[in-house]
Amino acid sequence: MIGYLEGKLLAKEEERILLLANQVGYEVLLPAIVMETLKTRTIGDTLSLYIYFQQTERQPKPVLIGFNSEIEKEFFQHFISVEAIGPLKAVKAMNIPISDIADAIESKDAGKLGQLKGVGNRTAQKIIATLSGKMAKFALLQSPMQKENGSVEKFSEQVLDVLVSQLGHKMPDAKEMITDAIKRNSNISTAEELFDEIYRGNAP
Numbered sequence: 001m002i003g004y005l006e007g008k009l010l011a012k013e014e015e016r017i018l019l020l021a022n023q024v025g026y027e028v029l030l031p032a033i034v035m036e037t038l039k040t041r042t043i044g045d046t047l048s049l050y051i052y053f054q055q056t057e058r059q060p061k062p063v064l065i066g067f068n069s070e071i072e073k074e075f076f077q078h079f080i081s082v083e084a085i086g087p088l089k090a091v092k093a094m095n096i097p098i099s100d101i102a103d104a105i106e107s108k109d110a111g112k113l114g115q116l117k118g119v120g121n122r123t124a125q126k127i128i129a130t131l132s133g134k135m136a137k138f139a140l141l142q143s144p145m146q147k148e149n150g151s152v153e154k155f156s157e158q159v160l161d162v163l164v165s166q167l168g169h170k171m172p173d174a175k176e177m178i179t180d181a182i183k184r185n186s187n188i189s190t191a192e193e194l195f196d197e198i199y200r201g202n203a204p
Contacts (some may be wrong), residue, residue, distance in 0.1 A: 002026075002064060006048040009041055015091065017066070019047060028066040031076075031094035032117075037068055052076055054087045065091055071192055072098060075138045082130045084123055092117045102138035105131050106166065136166045140191035155191035156182075159198070 005028070007021030015035065019026045028049060030038070041047065049066035050073045065087060067073040075098050080090050093116040094101070104112035105128055113124035140158055156178050163174035181188070181197040188194045 002051045002053045004048070004050055005064075005066070006046070009038075009043055009045045009047050011043070012038065012041070017047075019049070019066075026064055028064045029088075029091050030066050031091050033094050033097060034067055034072070052087065063087060071138070071141065075102070075141075078131055078134060078138075079127075082123075082127050084126060089118055093119050097141070099139050099141040102135035102141070105135045106133075106139060108132060136162045137192065137195050140195055155194060158191045159194050162195070163198075 005019055005021045005026055007019045007026075009017060010020050010025055011018040015032075016027055016029050017038070019028055028051070034049075038047070049068070050070050052065040052067070052073055054063040054065065055061070065076070067076065076087075076090060076094070079085060079094070079101075080087055085093070095117050096115060101113070101116070103109075108128050110121055110124040110128060113119055113127055114121055116124075119127070140155070140162065159178060160171075160174050163169045163177065164171055169177070177198045178194065181194055185193075185197050188197060
């Protein structure tokens, strides 16, 4: 099982790259949102990707799908749990930011999900039925540009809203959870990092 690769970029196509790692060239499929982050990368640049490895009896040829972070890969694994969405379809469908997809699922916006490549209204309804209530964490994901422009106050408000309105915590409790998380880890710089720290602190 391959879960992570780091190496040199040998080739870049519309939906895939060739990555040289330990003298082996790996063909890696990339969703559009991941490929977008590699626009400025050139041949010979070093890349690191989290890998979803797919190989089944029906599809014996291994397929590697790459992501910039573990949380992107985690979202992908949720996404392909939906009936009628396999890994290859999911790669094509992820053509808008994960936070937008997650927000559309939580708000039950089938029209927004219908903007995903290859997703019709029936599939959009299946996505909502399967994943609604599980996407709060992913709705907080930020693009690299958003991270640069982010502030603790701004993303703390986002997390507070999710904790109260979507996850049912009382406002005083939610504020205390955020304060404690920031005290434990002063290097938190994004909403998703704050969310992770909150639940790490509340884990039994």
